Amino acid sequence: MRDFSYFRADNIEAARNAAALPGAMLLAGGTTLVDLAKCGVAEPATVIDISHIEGLNAIDASADRALIGALAKMSHVADNAEVKSFFPAVSEALWQAASAQLRNMATIGGNLMQRTRCPYFRDPANFPACNKRVAGSGCSAIGGVTRGHAVLGVSEACIATYPGDLAVALVAFDAEVDLGERKLKVEDFFLAPGATAEQEHDIRPGEVITAIEIPGSAAARRSTYIKVRDRQSYEFAAASAAVGLELEGDGRTIRDIRVALGGVATKPWRARAVEDALKGKALDEATIREASELAMEGAVDHGANRYKIALAPRVIARAILKLGETA
Amino acid sequence: MTSQTIIDPPEDGHFRNGIAANGSTPSPTTLSLHLTINGETHALDIEPRVTLLDALRERLHLTGTKKGCDQGQCGACTVHVDGERVLACLTLAAQVEGRSITTIEGLADEDGTLHAVQAAFLEQDAFQCGYCTPGQIMSAVACIREGHAGSDEEIREYMAGNLCRCGAYPNIVAAVRQAAQELRS
Numbered sequence: 001m002r003d004f005s006y007f008r009a010d011n012i013e014a015a016r017n018a019a020a021l022p023g024a025m026l027l028a029g030g031t032t033l034v035d036l037a038k039c040g041v042a043e044p045a046t047v048i049d050i051s052h053i054e055g056l057n058a059i060d061a062s063a064d065r066a067l068i069g070a071l072a073k074m075s076h077v078a079d080n081a082e083v084k085s086f087f088p089a090v091s092e093a094l095w096q097a098a099s100a101q102l103r104n105m106a107t108i109g110g111n112l113m114q115r116t117r118c119p120y121f122r123d124p125a126n127f128p129a130c131n132k133r134v135a136g137s138g139c140s141a142i143g144g145v146t147r148g149h150a151v152l153g154v155s156e157a158c159i160a161t162y163p164g165d166l167a168v169a170l171v172a173f174d175a176e177v178d179l180g181e182r183k184l185k186v187e188d189f190f191l192a193p194g195a196t197a198e199q200e201h202d203i204r205p206g207e208v209i210t211a212i213e214i215p216g217s218a219a220a221r222r223s224t225y226i227k228v229r230d231r232q233s234y235e236f237a238a239a240s241a242a243v244g245l246e247l248e249g250d251g252r253t254i255r256d257i258r259v260a261l262g263g264v265a266t267k268p269w270r271a272r273a274v275e276d277a278l279k280g281k282a283l284d285e286a287t288i289r290e291a292s293e294l295a296m297e298g299a300v301d302h303g304a305n306r307y308k309i310a311l312a313p314r315v316i317a318r319a320i321l322k323l324g325e326t327a
Numbered sequence: 328m329t330s331q332t333i334i335d336p337p338e339d340g341h342f343r344n345g346i347a348a349n350g351s352t353p354s355p356t357t358l359s360l361h362l363t364i365n366g367e368t369h370a371l372d373i374e375p376r377v378t379l380l381d382a383l384r385e386r387l388h389l390t391g392t393k394k395g396c397d398q399g400q401c402g403a404c405t406v407h408v409d410g411e412r413v414l415a416c417l418t419l420a421a422q423v424e425g426r427s428i429t430t431i432e433g434l435a436d437e438d439g440t441l442h443a444v445q446a447a448f449l450e451q452d453a454f455q456c457g458y459c460t461p462g463q464i465m466s467a468v469a470c471i472r473e474g475h476a477g478s479d480e481e482i483r484e485y486m487a488g489n490l491c492r493c494g495a496y497p498n499i500v501a502a503v504r505q506a507a508q509e510l511r512s
Contacts, residue, residue, distance in 0.1 A: 001376050001494075002376075003356055003374050003375060003376045004376060005356065005375060006375030006376055006419070008419050008421075027419070027422065028423060030417055030419060031399060031414075031417050032419060034378070034417045034418070034419060035399055035417055036400055037376070038397070038398060039398070047375065047419075049419075049421065049422055051422055052425070075411075075426050075473075080471075088398060098488075099402065099487055099488025099489075100412060100466065100469070100470065100473075100475070100485050100486075100488050101402060101405055101414045101466065101488045102399065102410050102417075102488065104411040104412055104413050105413045105417065105418065232356065232483075232484075233483070233484050233487035233489075234487040234488055241368065
């Protein structure tokens with residue numbers, strides 16, 4: 001790991017000023033930054049430790065909304081009683097992510113800022129070509145081992161899968177990220193690679209995430225996050241789905257439904273085609289399975305990851321059916 | 328944190344490093360830290376990139392905390408910061424100044440009486456080579472305290488961040504279950 005200067009910011013203004021400087025990177029929980037610095041991917045000149053800033057870790061959740069400070073720890077949000085009651089998919093996405101130790105370190109703001117990464121991205125010594133690390137250098141994954149790579153939102157520049165879980169639930173429920181001067185939909189905050197794979201977030205120099213806000217809804221209250229993976233715990237998703245469901249008074253007609261996918265796309269992926277196909281329809285298995293297939297429109301595989309195209313609709317359908325059973 | 332590492336807003340685009348007590352400008356690549364470990368305060372002069380794990384093992388000779396993967400995947404370096412389990416290999420030493428750090432060396436009573444989790448690991452033979460054991464025990468103590476040891480299934484999920492290459496998992500689960508029952512009663 002290349003050495004760096006270390007400075008501790010004790011307020012958000014100092015953090016914003018420092019974040020605008022060339023070569024400066026923010027340190028919150030450190031689980032991504034220290035890891036990527038060790039493997040030679042991140043080479044900050046200056047590390048700005050924001051973890052000691054006070055007043056940024058509050059969790060204020062109710063049926064109306066959840067307002068979560070950027071420095072709240074993943075574990076604390078996952079275990080928060082109101083988040084569990086009113087936003088169960090958010091809690092479930094969090095406790096199924098990483099490990100207990102990492103969730104005690106990682107913050108909500110840092111979670112949104114984690115890099116979209118694949119094994120080639122993490123290994124600059126053996127794979128110099130990576131458009132995320134060096135724009136225009138090429139993609140080592142295309143033509144390589146692609147079992148974990150994305151099938152949605154891919155480009156010729158990059159096929160790395162967005163690895164997070166929380167943001168999938170946030171995208172499903174129209175959450176916003178507060179950057180101080182600007183507020184953005186989380187869905188718009190994440191950028192698909194296109195021709196600029198190195199740019200993963202709509203964030204400008206000097207901007208610092210201060211909070212996320214999730215609007216409450218009936219669909220958020222009746223929601224779940226299902227994560228399918230190669231091993232049962234402490235593993236990235238092969239495919240995951242955050243789903244929320246609101247039924248009409250008859251108990252079987254779908255009034256509102258939210259579907260977002262993880263593990264299959266280059267960014268947290270809202271599956272609006274599935275939602276549109278199911279609104280107003282009866283909650284019946286054949287209809288749900290047929291609509292779930294729409295999530296894969298435009299999918300492009302690279303051989304070894306083709307299974308995701310079959311898997312993801314089944315995960316969506318399982319999540320919807322599970323919510324239907326809990327009526 | 329000593330004053331030279333706290334920054335003021337860099338209005339002129341440059342950090343204004345503080346001046347050390349003796350009037351000299353400190354090297355930007357060396358930090359003077361005070362870490363509180365197992366109730367004792369230790370003074371350290373280290374590079375900013377030094378992890379808590381390396382500070383514990385190489386500088387303070389507290390080698391109970393183990394280095395396994397050194398990249399956040401195995402849990403052998405689990406310690407407590409302000410009572411919560413974290414990975415020392417992904418924590419910068421500088422970041423935890425002012426926090427209370429507990430390592431495996433600080434778990435037993437001063438008279439040598441083992442913590443209930445340590446005793447349960449012995450009784451249940453919850454290890455073979457023992458290399459992952461300090462991390463397993465630190466993780467288990469926190470797991471029980473968090474209230475995440477209510478069933479074998481929950482113990483497996485919430486202990487998933489600690490790998491055991493010997494495969495002693497059934498006995499580890501048994502030890503955590505036993506300790507959780509003892510600590511509840």
